[in-house]
Amino acid sequence: MSSPFRCKAGLGLALCLSVALGAEAFANPPAAPVELTPFSRSVAGAAGRSELIAQFYADRSYRTLWTGPEDAARREALLTAIAEAPAHGLPVQRYDASALIARFRAARTEADRGRLEVAMTQALLAWAHDLHGGALEPGKVDPGIKRAVKRLDPRSVLTAFEANPVHFLDSLAPRGPDYARLMRARLDLEATVAAGGWGAAVPAGKLKPGATGPGFLALRDRLMAMGYLGRSTAASYDAEVAAAVRSFQTDHGLSPDGVAGEGTIAALNVAPEARLKSILVALERERWLSIDRGERHIWVNLADFSTRLIDNGKVTFETRSVIGKDSPDQRTPEFSDEMEYMVINPSWHVPRSITTKEYLPLLQRNPNAAGHLKLIDSRGREVSRGAVNFNAYNARNFPFSMRQPPSDGNALGLVKFMFPNQWNIYLHDTPSKSLFDREVRAFSHGCIRLGRPFDFAYALLAAQTDDPEGLFQSHLSSGRESVVRLEKPVPVHLVYFTAWAGPTGQMNYRDDIYGRDGVIFDALSEAGVVPGAVQG
Template sequence: MAFVLQFVKILSLVLLAAPFGPEEDRADRAPASEACDEICQQLQAVPDTVVVSRITRALQSPGFEQEFPRLAGVDDRIVRFYEAHGFQPQWIVGTRVSEHADALLQDIRSADQDGLHSEAFRPDRVRRALDRLAQSDSVSAIVDAELELTRAFFQYASTMLTGRVDPQELSSEVYLQPETLRVDSILTALLSAKSDPGFRESLVPRHSHYERLVAALGHYRALEAKGGWAPIPDGETLEPGDEDARVPALRQRLSVTGDLSQVSDLAVTGLPRADWKFDVSVQQALAHFQQRHGLAVDSTLGPATLAALNVSASQRARQIELSLERLRWLPQDPGERYVMVNIPEFRVRGFDRSGPTVDMRVVVGADYGGHQTPVFQENMDHVVINPYWNVPYSIASEEIAPSVRANSNYLASRNFEGVGGSGKVIPASSISAQDIIDGRLRIRQKPGAGNALGLIKFMFPNPHAIYLHDTPADHLFSEPERAFSHGCIRLEDPPGFGEWVLRAQGWDRSRIEQEMGNPERTRVDLDEDIPVYIIYLTAFADEEGVHFRDDIYGNDAVLDQALSKLEEASSR
C-alpha cells in the first residue's frame, strides 16, 4: 500500500512537470524532483507503451514509411526481430541510447577495411536520427533512431555474413549458396552484452585467410595512396648477371612490395652504371616475387613476370576485395576439419583448428570447352581405393566414341567396359560407337594403374560429378599453371592426402599404399563428414604474405562488374 501511495505521488509530480502536447507525440521524461529517482528508475524499466505502439505501427502498417521516410525498405527479418521482443525498443531505454549504438556506428564507418563501402549502410542516416533524438523527446524521434540502428545493423551484418553479391546470380559462381543465419538472433545476443559486444568480431569469417587479407588490403591501399609504383619498360629478357638500364627500376619496384629489402628513394634513371647490375639481391627478390605470383621461379625478367610486375597497386587492391567477398560466401565457421581447393592457385589444403596440415598441388579443369572446375561446397563422406571411372556421357560421346569408330580395339586396349540399363556388364568387344552416342549403355574404366582416376578417389557427392583423385599423368604437376582436366581435381600426393582424411580412423600412409596395390575395389566410409570448399581466390594470404594469381576463368571480371554496379548505386 505504501508503494502505491508513493507511486501516485510521483505520478502527480510527473504530470505536473510534463509539457502539454499531443499524448502520442511526447515520450515520458524523467521527473525533475530528485526525491523520486528510485521509483522513476523503476518506471523507466517499464516498456513505454506509446513507443511500443508506434514501433508496431511502423513495422506492421502498410505505407507507414510515408510518415517515417527513412524507414522505407525495412524487411521481414526486422519485423520478426521486434515481434520476438514485443515491439519494445532494444537500443533506446526512455530517451537514453545504448552505448552499443556508438560501437555499431564505429564498426560500420570502418567497414572499408573489409573491402566494403561504409556508405552503403547509410551511417549518416543513423547519425542524423541520433542527433534528432538528442534535440527532441518526441516519440517519432525515438522510433526513428531505434529503427535506423536496427536497419543499419541488419544491412551490415547480412553483408559481413553472406557478402554483397548473391553468387547464384553470377554465372561464374552459380553453384555456391551462402549460409543462411538468423541475424535477429545474433543482434539479440550482441545487445545483451554488458560491454562493447564487438559487432565486427562477431560477424567476420573465421577463416585464417580472412584477417590476413584484410591486413594486405590496408597495405596495398596505402601503397596506392602513395602513388603505387612506376611500370618497368618493355625490353629484352633479363637474366642474373646482366647489366641493363632497367635494373634500377626493377630494384625499386621489388622494394615497394617488400620482395627486396628497402632501397633508398633515389631516381631510377641516371644512376651509376654499377647499379645496372642484375645481382644476387635482385635475383633472390625476383624469385620471391615469382613465387608469390604463381610464376615459374627462374629469376628471369621475361614477359610473364614483367606483366605481373606492372599490374598496378589499385588492381591488386581490387583483387583482394574480390577475395574477401568470396570468403564471405562461405560458412562463417568452416568446421573443425575441412578441405579447401583454390582453383586459380592450383592447390588443395586440409585444415584443422591449428591451420593447414596438408598442402599439395592439384590439376584443375581446363579453361575452355566447358571443362572449368565449378565453385561449390559439399561434404566428403567416403573414399574409394581402386575405383572404377564412370565416364560422363559428354566425354564418352564427344571423345571416346570417335576413337572407337577409328579403332575397334580402343576400348579393350584401355580397359573400358560397358554397363547396361539393368546393370549387366558388357564387354568392350560388343560396344559400338553408335551404342555410346545413343546412350544405350554407359562406359566405365576398370580399376588399375591405367585408370584415369588413378588408384584412389575422395568422394563428396555433388551434381557436377566432381571429386578429388589420383592420376597416372603426374608429369603435369611440374607446370606452374595446371588447368588441364575435364573438371575433376587431380592430387599430387594421393596417399598423403588420404592419410590426412583417414587418420582418425586408424589409416596411415603405408596402409593406404598397401590397399592401393591390391586389385580389389575398397570403399571406406568416413566416421564424420569433412566439408570440402572449391573456391576461386586470385588473392590470398598466409604467414609468408599476400599472393596473387591470374583470373584463369574470367570469374574476377564478372564479380568486379557486379560489385561496381552496387558501389555506383550506393554512392548516389
Template sequence: MRKWLLICFLLPVVFIACNRNKIVKIERDISITPVNSVTRLAVDSLQMEQYIQTQKLTDSAAQYLRNFYNSRNFQYAWVGEKGLTEQARVFYQLNKDYVDNFRDSSLLDVALDKKMELLMKEDTTFKKSDSTLSNLELKLTSHFFNYVSTAYEGKVNPEVIQWHIPRKKISAVVLLDSLMAHKNPNPENWEPVNQQYRLLKKELERYYSLQKSGKWAPIPITAKKKHQLGDTGVTVSLVKKRLQALGDSLILDTLPEFDQALKTAVKSTQQQYGFNPTGTIDASLLKALNVPIQKRIEQLLINLERMRWMPIMPVKSILANIPEYQLHVFEDHKQVFSMGIVVGKAANKTVIFSNKLRNIVFSPYWNVPASIVRKEILPAMSRNRNYLASTNMEQIGTSNGLPVIRQKPGDNNSLGRVKFLFPNSYDIYFHDTPAKSLFSEEKRAFSHGCIRLEQPVKLADYLLADQPSWTPERIAKAMKSNKEIWVTLKTPVPVFITYFTAWVDQDGRLNFRDDIYGHDQTMAEQLFLAAK
C-alpha cells in the same frame, strides 16, 4: 610448397532470412523496470509504430524492430543519459570504416552521419526521451540490421558463379543482442568474420594507401626478356622500387644492380603470384607487377565478398582452391600439408561445392562419362577397331543408344591407382593420375572437371591413419590390385572446393592468382559496374 592460410570462422551465428522464414513474435519483457534498466530513456511504442509506417519498413524488418525493443522493455540501446553509448560509438566506426573501405554508398546515410558526428564530438546529456531522440534511436537500430545484411552476408548472390557451398549463416538480432551485452565491445572479437577476412581487409587498406601515394607507375617492358643475378639496368631498379612499395623488407636500395637480396625477393614474389620461384625477372612477373592497382583493389574486394559467404570451417577439413591449383589439409585449424592439383579446364569447369569425403577406392575402374564416350571414345573407336583393348577399356552394356564403357584397373587407368569419393550430383572427386608430368606446369587446368592429386598416397595414408589395419604396406598392395577395393572412412572428412584469387598465406604474404574461369569478372559486373 605454397601455403594457404586457413579460412575458418570462429563465431557461430544463426541467420533468419528476412523474407523466407516466419519470425516469431517476442513478448515485451516487463521484468525490466526503471530500477534495474540500463537507461531510463525509453522508446514510446506508438512512436515506434509511427516510425515503421513513415519508413515503410517491410513486415519482417518491422517485426525485427518490435522484437528487439520488446526484449528490452523499450529501453534505449544506442543513447543513454550521458550521450551515445559505447556500443553506438563502435557501430558508428564500423559503419564508417565499411563505407570507406568498400566504397559502398548504400550504407551512407548523410543525415544520420552528420548527427552522429556531432554527438561523437560533444559531451551531451539527455534527461528525457522525445520524438527526435526516439527517431535517432530507431534509425540506428534499423541501420544496424541493414549493415549486418550488407557487411557480413554479402551483396552478391553466390549462384552468379555457381557457388554451391552452403552460405554462412548470420542473425542480425543475435549480433545486436551480443553487441549490447558487452560494456566495452571489441570489434575484433565481436564481428562474425574469419581471420582470413581480417587479414585481407588490412591488405585492402594498404593497397588504398599505396594507390593514394601514386607509387604504381608501370614498369616498361624492355627488349631484354629476362633479368637475373648480376644484370644491371633500369628495369632492375624499377622492380626494386615496386617490391619496396609492396612492403618487401629485403630490398634496401634502388640501385640498378641485380643482387642476391633482389633474387631472394623475386623468388618470394613469384610464389605470391603462383609462378615457379626461379629468382629471375621475366615477362610473366612484370605482367603481374604491372596489373593496375585499381584492378588489384577490385580483386581484393571480390574475394572479401566470397569470404563473407564461407561457412564455419570444421576442425578437420580438406580445402581445394581451384585458381591456386593446390589442395590443403587442415587439422585443429592448422595446415597439416598441401599438394598440387589439376583442375577442370575452362570448358569443363570444376564445380564450387562442399561435401564429406566418405570412401577411398583403390585400383578403381573408370566409368567413362557419356559425354566423353560421345566426343572422344566413339571417334577413336571408328578410327581404330582395337582402341578399347589398347587402352585397357571394355564395353559393359548400352544406355540411351551409347555404349557403356569403363577402363579396367591398371597403371594407365585415367584415375590412376586410387580415387576419393565425396558423393555429389556433379560427379566430381579426387583421384590419382598417370600423367604426373602435368604437375610441373604452373597453370594446371587440364581435366574434365575432377581434381587430380599430385600425392594421392599421402592423402590416403593420412585419411586411414585412424584405421590401424590399413598400414602403408597394405595401401601400397591395394593400389596394385587388379580389382577395385572400397574402404569406408571411420569418420567422414568435410571437403570444400573453393575459388579464391586473392588471400593471405601462412607466412603473411598476400597472394594473387589468375581468374581462370572468369568468376571474378562476373562478380565485378555485380559489384562495380552498376556503381560507375
C-alpha cells in the same frame, strides 16, 4: 541543430556521436506508447513490407531500440561499427553511418523519429547479413560457385544485439586469421596507391642475372618498392636481386628460377589498384566461408592449383593439383563437403557428358576406337561393340555407358578420394604426370587431379592406423577395386582465392583463371563497393 555534421571513421567517432546524438537531439522523448501514436504509426509505415520489423516493434509495444535517451549506447555501437564498412570492402550506402547521423540531427517530429527508428534497424540487419555472410549471393554472381552461405536469422540478430550490442557486433566478421590479414593488406595497399604506387613499370622482355641498363634498374626499383628487395644501388642483376625475384615468383605462383621472364614481368607490372580489387574479392569470399572449417580439413585452392591438408591451422601436407579446363561446362565448381572414403584401384565410370560428346562421335567413325573402355548396358552387362550400330544413336538416345577397368593407365589413376556430391566432383590420381610441371594446370573435365595421391592417402589414413602406407599398399597390391572408409569424415573445401596472406602477412596473388573474381568485383562495385572509399 540545422548545421551540417560530419564524422570521420576512426577519428574520435565515439566523441562525435556523443555530440551529435546527445540529449538535445530529443529533449522530451515520449513514454513508451500503449496505443497508436504518431511515433508508432510512423514505425509501422516505415517498416513497409518488412513483416519482421513491423512485428518486432509491435511485440515490444513500440518501445525504442535507437532513438530514446536510454538507447545511446546501442546507437553509438552500431554507428561506430558501420562506419568501418569501407575497411571491410562493403557497400557504404546500405548502412551509411554519416547519413544516419545527419538524420538524427535533422529529426524534428515523432514521424521523423519513427522513420529513423526503422532505418537504424534496417541498417543493423543489413550489416549483420553482409559482414557475417557476404554482401552478395554467390550462386547469383557466378553459376560455378555452389557455396551455400550460412545466414543469420534476422529476429535472432535483433535479440542478440539488444542483449549485448558490442559483443554481438564484434562477433559478426570471420574469426579466423585469414580475414584479419586481408584487412591489414587492404590498408597497406590503399596507402601504396595513395602514395603513387610501386613506380615505373618494368619494360617487357626478359631479364636474367648479369643484366644491366634501364630495364634492370626498373626491375630493381620495382622490387624495392614492393618490399622484396632492401635498399639497393646495384647496377647489375646480382645474386641479391635474383633472390628477390625468386621470392616474388613464389608469392605469385611462378616457377622460382630467379629469372624475370615474360610471366614474372607481367606479374610485377600489375598495378596495386588491381591487387586491391583482388583483396576486396577475397574479403567477400572469406565472408562466404564463415563456417567451422574443421580442425582437420582439406583446402583445395583452384586458383593456386593446389591441395592442402590442414591440421589445427597448420599445413601438414600439400601437393600440386590439376583443375577443370576454363570452359563453361568443365570449370571446377566451388563448394564444401565431407570426404568419406577412398577407392583404391578404381574403375572409371565415364560421365554421360563425356561419353556422348567425346566418345560417341569416335565410335561412329570407328567402332573399335577407345578400346580401353568397356561398353555397358542398362543392366550393367558388358556389350560387344560388334553388336551395336553406333550411327543409329545420338547424344540423347544413346543407351549405353562406358567404363574403364582398374589399371595403371586408368584415367583416375590408382586411387580416388570421394566426397559424394551432385556435381560428381572428386580428387584422384592420374597417369598424366607431366601436367603437374606446368604453372597453369587447368586440363581436367572438372575433377581435381593430385600430384602426390599416394602420400595424400597416407596422410589421411595416419589418423586411423599406425601403418597408413602398409594399409594402402595392401589394397593396392591386390589389383582389385576396394573401398577404404575414413573413420572420421574430413571436411573438404573447394575454394578460389586469387589473393591471400601467409602466416607472416606476406601477400600471395594468382591469376583469375576462370574470370570469377572479375565478375564478383563487378557485382561488388554495382552494390556500391569502392576501392579505397572513406566514410564521409
